Amino acid sequence: MIDGPEPRARRRGRGPSDPDLRLLGGPADRGATADALLARVALGDRDAFARLYDVISPAVYGIAVRVVRDRAQAQEVAQEAFVELWRTAARYDRSRGSATSWALTIAHRRAVDRVRRETASRERAARSARLDLTEGEPANETAEANLDRQRVRHALDTLTPAQRQSIELAYYGGYTYPEVASLLQIPLGTVKTRIRDGLIRLRDALGVGE
Amino acid sequence: MSSDHPELDIAALLGADALDATEANEAELVERAVGRDGAAAQELASFVETAALLGWAAAEPPPPGLRADVLAAIGSTRQLPPVVPRRAARRGRGRGLLAAAALVLVAAVGVALVANRDGGSGVDQEVAAVLAGADRVVTLVGTGPGEVRVAHGRDDGALTVLARGVPAAEPGTTYQLWLVTADGGTRSAGLFSAAEGGDDGTSTTRLGRPADADFDRLTALAVTREPARGSPAPTGPVRYQAPW
Numbered sequence: 001m002i003d004g005p006e007p008r009a010r011r012r013g014r015g016p017s018d019p020d021l022r023l024l025g026g027p028a029d030r031g032a033t034a035d036a037l038l039a040r041v042a043l044g045d046r047d048a049f050a051r052l053y054d055v056i057s058p059a060v061y062g063i064a065v066r067v068v069r070d071r072a073q074a075q076e077v078a079q080e081a082f083v084e085l086w087r088t089a090a091r092y093d094r095s096r097g098s099a100t101s102w103a104l105t106i107a108h109r110r111a112v113d114r115v116r117r118e119t120a121s122r123e124r125a126a127r128s129a130r131l132d133l134t135e136g137e138p139a140n141e142t143a144e145a146n147l148d149r150q151r152v153r154h155a156l157d158t159l160t161p162a163q164r165q166s167i168e169l170a171y172y173g174g175y176t177y178p179e180v181a182s183l184l185q186i187p188l189g190t191v192k193t194r195i196r197d198g199l200i201r202l203r204d205a206l207g208v209g210e
Numbered sequence: 211m212s213s214d215h216p217e218l219d220i221a222a223l224l225g226a227d228a229l230d231a232t233e234a235n236e237a238e239l240v241e242r243a244v245g246r247d248g249a250a251a252q253e254l255a256s257f258v259e260t261a262a263l264l265g266w267a268a269a270e271p272p273p274p275g276l277r278a279d280v281l282a283a284i285g286s287t288r289q290l291p292p293v294v295p296r297r298a299a300r301r302g303r304g305r306g307l308l309a310a311a312a313l314v315l316v317a318a319v320g321v322a323l324v325a326n327r328d329g330g331s332g333v334d335q336e337v338a339a340v341l342a343g344a345d346r347v348v349t350l351v352g353t354g355p356g357e358v359r360v361a362h363g364r365d366d367g368a369l370t371v372l373a374r375g376v377p378a379a380e381p382g383t384t385y386q387l388w389l390v391t392a393d394g395g396t397r398s399a400g401l402f403s404a405a406e407g408g409d410d411g412t413s414t415t416r417l418g419r420p421a422d423a424d425f426d427r428l429t430a431l432a433v434t435r436e437p438a439r440g441s442p443a444p445t446g447p448v449r450y451q452a453p454w
Contacts, residue, residue, distance in 0.1 A: 042292070049281075054277075062269040086287055095251075096251070101262035105230070107265070109230050149269075152266070171261060175231065189222070192225065193222065196257075198225070
């Protein structure tokens with residue numbers, strides 16, 4: 001890894017004078033970094049894209065693994081998501097949200113599209129049994145991912161069990177809300193409400209938008 | 211309030227939409243609703259940010275080969291141009307020139323008001339010209355994907371259909387636009403096929419001015435799918451609709 005393209009790309013821009021690279025101090029810094037990089041990616045800057053990859057690839061890949069549950073497929077999904085990110089970078093609309101959330105939305109949609117094409121309900125049922133975020137952490141995860149996980153876990157703890165279950169099935173399980181309703185045998189309106197109320201609580205617990 | 215379909219509670223769908231957990235048609239409805247409702251847009255954005263944190267919590271190191279694969283793949287992938295939007299004025303840095311050019315175009319043809327009311331993001335000059343000459347544009351949505359905009363010409367009273375993301379009519383069938391009056395009466399306004407066209411997939415079909423149509427009495431527009439030559443009265447289920 002030492003001689004790969006990654007260190008070279010980083011070295012070029014690294015320095016206190018480069019605001020893009022006050023990297024990885026936390027979600028806010030990460031967000032500002034990704035915003036700045038994406039603006040350059042939209043202009044065709046491949047170095048900026050490589051650096052954006054370094055910032056967000058753990059999340060992109062992690063989402064894909066969580067949703068599709070198969071590492072080979074998750075790798076394909078992550079690659080598709082990055083290519084889509086590159087293709088559509090000029091269409092990013094910052095009024096709709098941060099660069100990272102946009103990128104992770106692309107990754108999540110790609111992953112969800114993949115599992116929704118699977119018709120084998122057997123596989124989907126198998127996935128649903130393994131959704132809990134508190135189940136084992138991946139080997140050699142970064143300190144940062146660990147922090148994110150802790151924060152989100154604490155925030156999820158503020159939800160009612162019913163809210164939490166609906167949100168986890170929808171986001172990590174890749175189920176539509178009618179599917180969630182069917183799995184839990186509750187009315188559609190109830191699922192919509194649980195997801196929305198749960199997201200409001202999560203949002204407040206995580207300090208989104210503050 | 212923000213929806214053409216008050217029976218569909220868009221606000222209740224925002225959470226599920228942020229988790230990509232809505233059905234495709236609903237996602238379209240949400241998309242259109244937040245285009246005109248700032249509060250809904252803000253709430254959706256906050257949910258999307260929250261969902262992203264759920265994503266970060268799942269982060270794990272990607273396989274080592276992925277980086278090189280991705281960089282190789284983008285090396286042979288052309289980037290799409292920006293969509294020059296009706297919300298050009300709100301766009302940020304980086305696309306200043308294009309946004310400015312779009313603003314000039316919009317101002318020159320005088321469609322700013324119409325464009326603000328309608329949900330599309332038309333890029334074709336033809337589409338822009340139709341919108342510029344319209345005194346009314348109605349966006350129809352429904353059970354099918356995409357949306358159908360109907361523009362009513364200011365000078366000639368002609369109707370033009372702008373279909374975006376609507377599947378082309380199957381062989382032997384056509385889409386038919388109906389003018390619906392308060393008493394439930396329907397009158398055909400013409401046929402269109404929604405073949406692909408335009409940078410964003412918008413197809414334009416000029417239907418002309420419906421004979422002796424009284425637009426003041428119209429309450430709604432509706433689209434059904436009909437046999438290729440059209441029908442005297444709608445026979446299929448309503449695919450797209452909107453109040454007039």
